Amino acid sequence: MGAFLVRKAAVTEWIRSLAREQPLFFPQPVGRSGFRFQPLREGSEVRFDHYRPSVVPPGRQLTPAGEVLFRYRTGEGGVPGFESVLDASPRILAGVRPCDLRGIYLMDRVNREGRDDPHYLTRRANTAIIACDCLAPCDDFCFCETVGSLRWREGADLFLTSVDGDFLVEALTPLGESLLPGTGFARCEDVAGLRARAEEVRVRPFGRHFALSPERIAAILPGLWRSPVWENCGQRCLSCGSCNLVCPTCYCFDIQDDFDISDPSSGDRRRNWDGCLLPNFAEVAGGHNFRPQPSARQRHRVKRKFEYLVGRLAEGSFCVGCGRCGRQCTVGIDIFDIVSELVAVAEPPP
Amino acid sequence: MIPNFTTPDVAAPGVAASGVFVPETACSRELYLPQAARLLEVEALTARESRFKVELPRPLGHRPGQFVMLSAPGIGEAPISISCGPRDDAILEMVIRRVGTLTRFLHELEPGQWVGVRGPFGSGFDLGDFYGRDLLFVVGGLGMVPMRSLIQAVMATPDRFGKVTLISGWRTPADELFRAEVQSWSRLGEGSGRVRVIRLVDDTAKLPWDGGVGLVTEPIADLDLDPERTVAALCGPPVMYKFVILELVARGLAPSRIFVDLERRMRCGVGKCGHCQINHLYCCQDGPVFRLDRVAHLPEALP
Ligand SMILES: Cc1cc2nc3c(=O)[nH]c(=O)nc-3n(C[C@H](O)[C@H](O)[C@H](O)COP(=O)(O)OP(=O)(O)OC[C@H]3O[C@@H](n4cnc5c(N)ncnc54)[C@H](O)[C@@H]3O)c2cc1C
Ligand code: SF4
Ligand code: SF4
Ligand code: FES
Numbered sequence A: 001m002g003a004f005l006v007r008k009a010a011v012t013e014w015i016r017s018l019a020r021e022q023p024l025f026f027p028q029p030v031g032r033s034g035f036r037f038q039p040l041r042e043g044s045e046v047r048f049d050h051y052r053p054s055v056v057p058p059g060r061q062l063t064p065a066g067e068v069l070f071r072y073r074t075g076e077g078g079v080p081g082f083e084s085v086l087d088a089s090p091r092i093l094a095g096v097r098p099c100d101l102r103g104i105y106l107m108d109r110v111n112r113e114g115r116d117d118p119h120y121l122t123r124r125a126n127t128a129i130i131a132c133d134c135l136a137p138c139d140d141f142c143f144c145e146t147v148g149s150l151r152w153r154e155g156a157d158l159f160l161t162s163v164d165g166d167f168l169v170e171a172l173t174p175l176g177e178s179l180l181p182g183t184g185f186a187r188c189e190d191v192a193g194l195r196a197r198a199e200e201v202r203v204r205p206f207g208r209h210f211a212l213s214p215e216r217i218a219a220i221l222p223g224l225w226r227s228p229v230w231e232n233c234g235q236r237c238l239s240c241g242s243c244n245l246v247c248p249t250c251y252c253f254d255i256q257d258d259f260d261i262s263d264p265s266s267g268d269r270r271r272n273w274d275g276c277l278l279p280n281f282a283e284v285a286g287g288h289n290f291r292p293q294p295s296a297r298q299r300h301r302v303k304r305k306f307e308y309l310v311g312r313l314a315e316g317s318f319c320v321g322c323g324r325c326g327r328q329c330t331v332g333i334d335i336f337d338i339v340s341e342l343v344a345v346a347e348p349p350p
Numbered sequence B: 001m002i003p004n005f006t007t008p009d010v011a012a013p014g015v016a017a018s019g020v021f022v023p024e025t026a027c028s029r030e031l032y033l034p035q036a037a038r039l040l041e042v043e044a045l046t047a048r049e050s051r052f053k054v055e056l057p058r059p060l061g062h063r064p065g066q067f068v069m070l071s072a073p074g075i076g077e078a079p080i081s082i083s084c085g086p087r088d089d090a091i092l093e094m095v096i097r098r099v100g101t102l103t104r105f106l107h108e109l110e111p112g113q114w115v116g117v118r119g120p121f122g123s124g125f126d127l128g129d130f131y132g133r134d135l136l137f138v139v140g141g142l143g144m145v146p147m148r149s150l151i152q153a154v155m156a157t158p159d160r161f162g163k164v165t166l167i168s169g170w171r172t173p174a175d176e177l178f179r180a181e182v183q184s185w186s187r188l189g190e191g192s193g194r195v196r197v198i199r200l201v202d203d204t205a206k207l208p209w210d211g212g213v214g215l216v217t218e219p220i221a222d223l224d225l226d227p228e229r230t231v232a233a234l235c236g237p238p239v240m241y242k243f244v245i246l247e248l249v250a251r252g253l254a255p256s257r258i259f260v261d262l263e264r265r266m267r268c269g270v271g272k273c274g275h276c277q278i279n280h281l282y283c284c285q286d287g288p289v290f291r292l293d294r295v296a297h298l299p300e301a302l303p
Helices: A008-021 A058-062 A098-112 A118-125 A174-178 A191-201 A214-224 A228-236 A294-313 A324-328 A335-346 B008-014 B101-108 B141-156 B179-188 B218-222 B238-250
Strands: A003-007 A024-030 A034-039 A067-074 A080-084 A091-096 A127-132 A158-163 A166-171 A253-260 A263-273 B035-044 B049-055 B067-072 B076-081 B091-097 B114-121 B134-140 B164-170 B195-201 B230-235 B258-261 B289-291
Touching: A003 A008, A008 A024, A008 A091, A008 A166, A024 A058, A058 A091, A058 A098, A058 A118, A080 B035, A080 B114, A091 A098, A098 A118, A098 A127, A098 A294, A118 A127, A127 A174, A158 A191, A166 A174, A166 A191, A214 A294, A214 A335, A228 A294, A228 A335, A253 B076, A294 A335, A324 A335, B067 B091, B067 B101, B076 B091, B076 B101, B076 B114, B076 B141, B091 B101, B091 B141, B134 B141, B134 B238, B141 B164, B141 B179, B141 B230, B141 B258, B164 B179, B179 B195, B195 B218, B218 B238, B230 B238, B238 B258
Parallel strands: A024 A091, A091 A127, A127 A158, B134 B164, B134 B230, B164 B195, B230 B258
Antiparallel strands: A003 A166, A024 A034, A067 A080, A067 A263, A158 A166, A253 A263, B035 B049, B035 B114, B049 B091, B067 B076, B067 B114, B258 B289
């Protein structure tokens, strides 16, 4: 697969030309300090640096809120007909950072676990990803290195690394290769050398670090079911669910029907993002709630990311260390702090 | 345009030559797609519960203890237990309590109208665990509905099992489900003494009642029960399990001989939506029927 050393201006021009051919989502500044993945238009800025994670992770493009699962129509004799809706329109996600790339990789796994989810996988198969390496932490919330996301490349079709003011552009898949311009990019022979060069300037240590590895964290969590740490963060939590909504590896959903007001015999079934921090997430008929307290829901979230899914899928930490949940929480609950406290309780520093 | 969409990793199983991803099997495409089923009968059993009989395009091929996702297009979808034993025809029986939006709507339907059905889903019971054993069924309220699918399967070939005991608990006599059918089971065992039925209510509510008054836990201590020969199956409201299990364990029943049918909120039925999790397990996939020794150590299993 090809690798090229390209001037930044040429990369920008190339991204712009791709965006003219199909929807290309690129993180763009919105409001004062937020970023959003949205279609790149003529005149929008293309900047790979000065990056802060978008509020909503790019992977959410693959499960858009309110996506239609199927349409129904009541036919002759009242018999309902159902038609599955799959979105196979091509798109490119560009400017995806390693943590979010790993998030998408994990969602690929989840959606192929057991039965394939045709809606996600169809969109995913028609999505090309242009990822970009991080050489400095985006801000103080970042902890991607400690959970194994910083050097993640799998799932990207093209991977960009900034080297001395230019970009090393590596095609990782045939699809990635096919997105490169025919000529104009100078082939680069010494990929290893350039990557080593980028590694030299990468900030070290990168972002915040846990005192234990993800494997050890998964191993100590079962013994911490009754830790006071849950109650402490549960007491502050407002159960707003923002931490779920911004997380690249939260994928729980709810399903709702919608009928066409002008023709009630037809309509669709949709799915919407849901979150395990919301109070009635685990409530059943009769009113019994299996996680009534915020502390039980916090524990579930943390154990899901750091223990349950780790054991179930054997893909390492399900928290990719993007820092979004901590950045977003109005009362300052940060999953990094929760896990650090748990680690300190289980294995106090000597 | 993007010339060739063969993202190898993800799409490999179903990438068509055109490059557009096509899920490999019809089943995959239909993950959330119901099949239309015609309502044959609706029979009110109590003030809140009705029995629904529907006809599917093809037999479900279910095991006892499995469930379906039942829907009314435009209204919604919910997990509902299959209430009949395995059968060769395409008939599905359910008992539905009116509690909210969808269930209220379903109760308004009449024979000849249509619903949507996905499934069957879940682990269900494996009859192999019950052959040749004495069986003890403990049910509370609506727990009778899924358990009926197992008991019907047992009653279809009673000679393949040992003694059968059913303890059922209801709030009042007016809440009892399947009284006639339960009586027919107990007649099956008349003379041989092989089927015993203990029917209890919390409160007779001044209604005529030929059963006992009390909780389903109470008769267990005095049952004629050989713990080495017995297998128990439990289904009822969340509060019931812990106390019944305590009684059973006190009688020497090993957790590996106790099966629990657990309820959780479910939105998808196929292990994707996250609602039904019991610690790391998915009730909709790994359950809803669990062998107790496989979940007893999980703090969220029997709260
Ligand atoms: C495996 C399983 C088998 C079940 N079998 C039966 C059965 O045989 N007969 C029967 O009458 N009921 C059964 N239920 C319960 C049934 O699914 C709920 O009563 C139904 O979802 C309520 O839907 P609704 O739209 O009428 O109520 P809603 O208006 O949605 O809500 C009413 C109440 O139901 C709760 N609820 C909503 N959605 C769900 C859900 N998906 N799962 C659980 N609770 C929910 C709500 O929190 C609320 O307390 C079963 C549930 C499970 C998980
Ligand atoms: S964002 Fe903060 S307050 Fe809101 S649910 Fe999450 S932890 Fe609780
Ligand atoms: S749990 Fe928080 S830090 Fe971890 S991946 Fe999710 S949003 Fe990012
Ligand atoms: S019901 Fe959706 S994961 Fe089990």
